[in-house]
Amino acid sequence: MHEHEHEHEHEHEHEHEHEHEHEHPSGLKGFLYGLFVPHSHDAADSIDDALEASSQGVRAVKISLFVLLGTTILQFAVVVTSGSVALFADTIHNFSDALTAVPLWIAFVLGRKAATNRYTYGFGRAEDLAGLSIIAVVAISAIVAGYQSIERFLHPQPLHNLWWVLAAGLIGFAGNEIVAIYRIRVGQKIGSAALVADGVHARIDGFTSLAVVAGAGGVLLGFPLADPIVGLVISAAIFVLLTGTVRSIGRRLMDGIEPELVERAKHTLEHAPGVIRVEDMRLRWVGHRLSGSATLVLPPMPLVDAQAIAHDAEHLLSDALPTLDAMVIKFIATAPEPAR
Numbered sequence: 001m002h003e004h005e006h007e008h009e010h011e012h013e014h015e016h017e018h019e020h021e022h023e024h025p026s027g028l029k030g031f032l033y034g035l036f037v038p039h040s041h042d043a044a045d046s047i048d049d050a051l052e053a054s055s056q057g058v059r060a061v062k063i064s065l066f067v068l069l070g071t072t073i074l075q076f077a078v079v080v081t082s083g084s085v086a087l088f089a090d091t092i093h094n095f096s097d098a099l100t101a102v103p104l105w106i107a108f109v110l111g112r113k114a115a116t117n118r119y120t121y122g123f124g125r126a127e128d129l130a131g132l133s134i135i136a137v138v139a140i141s142a143i144v145a146g147y148q149s150i151e152r153f154l155h156p157q158p159l160h161n162l163w164w165v166l167a168a169g170l171i172g173f174a175g176n177e178i179v180a181i182y183r184i185r186v187g188q189k190i191g192s193a194a195l196v197a198d199g200v201h202a203r204i205d206g207f208t209s210l211a212v213v214a215g216a217g218g219v220l221l222g223f224p225l226a227d228p229i230v231g232l233v234i235s236a237a238i239f240v241l242l243t244g245t246v247r248s249i250g251r252r253l254m255d256g257i258e259p260e261l262v263e264r265a266k267h268t269l270e271h272a273p274g275v276i277r278v279e280d281m282r283l284r285w286v287g288h289r290l291s292g293s294a295t296l297v298l299p300p301m302p303l304v305d306a307q308a309i310a311h312d313a314e315h316l317l318s319d320a321l322p323t324l325d326a327m328v329i330k331f332i333a334t335a336p337e338p339a340r
């Protein structure tokens with residue numbers, strides 16, 4: 001057998017449209033799954049230009065930052081006049097969610113930098129590190145909110161301007177849901193797990209804002225403990241959310257990859273003209289871009305023909321996975337059968 005290594009790196013300049021299918025839960029479970037566990041990527045629809053993807057990521061965090069800061073300011077004004085600890089917890093979480101845009105912003109800007117002699121794979125990992133900072137900030141916000149709620153249990157205080165609290169809760173829900181839809185949509189488009197995770201946080205924040213409305217309604221109906229109870233529920237919900245986010249970001253940092261992407265890549269290469277089978281198929285995310293390697297088993301042929309097959313197979317793969325930045329294609333020519 002003869003083994004040859006042929007390395008290709010390529011950049012894409014156009015978007016590609018492809019049909020693909022994913023299996024999802026159905027019914028109520030499927031609805032909730034789509035709300036709170038959206039795909040961190042959609043490889044066939046993702047933007048295939050790294051610079052454009054980073055630009056869209058920066059735009060998404062800028063817009064969401066200002067929307068959430070505006071929501072937070074309005075809610076904090078109501079907190080001062082009402083004394084609602086549930087609304088205070090929601091306001092803190094909204095503020096922390098707004099702050100998570102800052103490390104993502106920095107990460108997307110760093111991701112544009114070219115590789116160096118020290119960072120030979122570029123700076124795409126900064127995006128995954130930003131995901132860790134998101135986890136830390138949100139966890140701290142949950143602890144602060146929970147502490148304030150327990151304090152209110154121990155030292156009850158009367159609430160004021162409850163109708164304003166109701167309005168602030170609805171404003172919080174609207175602002176967060178707008179940001180969630182935008183972040184998740186852009187995150188899926190560019191293949192960013194961190195941005196999708198940030199969008200899910202915003203969506204949870206929106207539903208905790210509705211919990212504030214429920215708490216204020218309970219107080220209006222004569223149950224004053226409804227306010228700190230809702231504050232504790234919000235804190236617990238934040239921690240439950242973090243488990244999924246930690247798993248998603250941790251998987252990226254450990255070079256985990258969605259199995260369906262590996263299967264799609266292998267299927268594409270196996271059906272390339274001249275390829276007998278594919279061995280050692282590997283993919284990994286670096287930020288919101290893919291890189292990997294594969295070994296193609298080819299029939300006996302001249303080296304130049306094998307190189308042409310590997311080149312064509314790589315182009316087919318780049319069509320199937322538009323976020324692919326670099327792919328190392330190896331090929332092995334099978335030995336001819338001995339003459340009889």
